[in-house]
Amino acid sequence: MLVFRGAEVYPGDGPPFRADVGVADGRIAAIGARVEGDVVDAEGLMLCPGFVDLHAHSALEPFADPLLTPKILQGFTTEVICPDGLAPAPVEDHEARRAYLRALEGEGPPEWTWTTFAEYLEALPSTASTL
Numbered sequence: 001m002l003v004f005r006g007a008e009v010y011p012g013d014g015p016p017f018r019a020d021v022g023v024a025d026g027r028i029a030a031i032g033a034r035v036e037g038d039v040v041d042a043e044g045l046m047l048c049p050g051f052v053d054l055h056a057h058s059a060l061e062p063f064a065d066p067l068l069t070p071k072i073l074q075g076f077t078t079e080v081i082c083p084d085g086l087a088p089a090p091v092e093d094h095e096a097r098r099a100y101l102r103a104l105e106g107e108g109p110p111e112w113t114w115t116t117f118a119e120y121l122e123a124l125p126s127t128a129s130t131l
Contacts, residue, residue, distance in 0.1 A: 007043075008047065055083045057105055060088055060106050087117070091115055
């Protein structure tokens with residue numbers, strides 16, 4: 001278990017408190033005064049749940065940066081894409097849609113292989129192969 005020792009924990013539903021937080025298999029496994037495991041010194045650091053971005057324009061960004069590095073570095077773990085209906089799919093005229101979205105979404109992949117939203121979602125896992 002990976003243990004974040006002495007963090008200031010902000011649980012999101014109450015006041016912050018100092019504790020050790022143990023993580024195993026990608027999930028919080030223990031919170032307490034003295035959790036045992038491989039220690040990361042978190043003294044003086046804030047530990048909180050991942051943030052949710054409810055208004056994101058990054059539907060095409062995974063094709064350039066599959067990890068969405070700036071979001072992860074800010075603590076975002078979830079985001080709602082296409083909140084204004086400005087989406088890369090469904091689409092018939094790819095070049096017109098690319099031009100329309102460019103300022104908000106960036107370029108996206110060199111070739112858009114989708115026309116439906118389902119096909120867009122099917123194209124996303126291919127971005128992981130670039131890691």
